[in-house]
Each structure stands twice: as structure tokens, then as C-alpha cells.
Amino acid sequence: SAVISQKPSRDICQRGTSLTIQCQVDSQVTMMFWYRQQPGQSLTLIATANQGSEATYESGFVIDKFPISRPNLTFSTLTVSNMSPEDSSIYLCSVEDSPGGGPNTEAFFGQGTRLTVV
Amino acid sequence: RKEVEQDPGPFNVPEGATVAFNCTYSNSASQSFFWYRQDCRKEPKLLMSVYSSGNEDGRFTAQLNRASQYISLLIRDSKLSDSATYLCVVRRGGSYIPTFGRGTSLIVHP
Numbered sequence: 001s002a003v004i005s006q007k008p009s010r011d012i013c014q015r016g017t018s019l020t021i022q023c024q025v026d027s028q029v030t031m032m033f034w035y036r037q038q039p040g041q042s043l044t045l046i047a048t049a050n051q052g053s054e055a056t057y058e059s060g061f062v063i064d065k066f067p068i069s070r071p072n073l074t075f076s077t078l079t080v081s082n083m084s085p086e087d088s089s090i091y092l093c094s095v096e097d098s099p100g101g102g103p104n105t106e107a108f109f110g111q112g113t114r115l116t117v118v
Numbered sequence: 119r120k121e122v123e124q125d126p127g128p129f130n131v132p133e134g135a136t137v138a139f140n141c142t143y144s145n146s147a148s149q150s151f152f153w154y155r156q157d158c159r160k161e162p163k164l165l166m167s168v169y170s171s172g173n174e175d176g177r178f179t180a181q182l183n184r185a186s187q188y189i190s191l192l193i194r195d196s197k198l199s200d201s202a203t204y205l206c207v208v209r210r211g212g213s214y215i216p217t218f219g220r221g222t223s224l225i226v227h228p
Contacts, residue, residue: 042220092161107216109161
């Protein structure tokens with residue numbers, strides 16, 4: 001299993017500002033994932049954070065808006081840039097329990113960051 | 119059509135009731151299936167994997183129907199503590215990235 005510490009747990013931010021969310025894992029993991037979950041919706045993958053290389057973004061998400069850092073195998077940050085009210089959501093980081101990934105791995109999540117943009 | 123679809127509910131049942139959720143998936147190459155539970159304002163956590171032959175864990179039974187491309191979760195003898203959102207999760211063959219349904223809300227009342 002993996003224990004993930006995610007912070008902040010919540011924040012209220014002014015539009016036009018940026019917020020950086022941090023995730024710390026208690027073990028080394030190859031890949032970390034960043035999700036967004038809007039009210040009543042499923043988790044939507046934003047990007048995969050790769051250690052030593054650029055993050056891989058899903059369709060509809062771009063690096064300028066959601067820059068990601070992955071300085072080592074236990075830590076990652078997601079920044080929500082130039083925020084607007086539409087960015088209000090829950091942001092979750094996630095890791096898998098198997099070094100190479102694979103179809104039967106379990107996903108573990110941080111506690112989530114509840115972001116409100118006013 | 120969404121890749122993973124669930125009835126959002128809410129399902130409102132009394133304690134002790136039996137309740138079943140279904141989930142359909144569109145990609146026939148999907149190979150791995152799971153149910154996750156998400157409590158209000160909490161992160162999702164694995165409830166159980168779903169195996170081809172069906173599997174049971176206490177009061178929870180999961181079934182997979184590949185021909186019709188759906189999975190189900192049956193909860194027997196519902197407890198108040200079962201109130202949560204249940205997320206259907208599917209992984210395609212060869213893909214490490216799970217696809218989540220939007221979840222089905224369950225409310226168990228006294």
C-alpha cells in the first residue's frame with residue numbers, strides 16, 4: 001500500500017492567481033497521477049507526472065495551465081495557474097501499488113484539495 | 119457515449135435491504151474491473167476487484183458480464199455505514215490508467 005500526504009486540503013483563491021498543490025508519498029513510485037473531480041462527476045485525469053521528464057497531459061489539459069513538477073520518486077506538485085471560477089474543483093493525486101503499473105494494480109489517492117476560486 | 123457509465127442515483131434504502139448497482143463499459147478491450155468507495159469529502163478507496171467468475175467479500179458480491187459489458191455490485195444486509203458513493207473503475211488491456219465512472223450514491227437510512 002501507499003500513504004499519500006496531500007496539501008493544502010482546501011483553499012479559497014482569487015481569480016487570476018495560482019495555487020500549487022503538493023503530494024508526498026511514503027515510498028518510491030514510478031508514476032504519479034493528477035485528477036480533477038468536479039461536483040457529481042467522475043475523476044478526470046489531468047496528467048501523469050513522470051520523474052525526470054515532462055508530464056504527459058490528457059486531452060483538454062495543457063502545461064501552461066497545469067504545470068507539474070516531479071523532482072524525485074516520492075514527490076510531485078500540480079499548479080493551477082491563472083485561476084478562474086471554472087477551476088473550482090477537487091484535485092487529487094494518485095499512485096499505483098505496483099512498480100510497473102499493470103491491469104490489476106490498486107490506485108491510492110491523496111486526501112484531495114478542495115479549491116474554490118472567487 | 120462515455121467509456122464507463124453508472125446510474126448516479128441516489129439509491130435510498132433502509133437498513134438491512136439488499137441493493138445492486140450496475141456499470142456498463144464501452145471498450146471491449148477492457149480487462150480489469152474494480153469497485154471503489156468514496157465517502158463524502160474523502161478520497162476514493164478500493165472496495166474490491168471484480169473477477170471473471172464473480173467474487174464475494176462478506177456482504178459484497180461483484181459480478182462481471184463480458185458479453186454484455188457490464189459489472190455489478192450487490193450489497194446485502196445494508197448498514198448505515200455503507201452510505202457512500204460507489205465508483206466503477208475499468209482498465210483497458212495494456213493500459214495502466216484507470217477510467218472512472220461518475221459514481222452511484224447510496225444512502226442507507228434507519
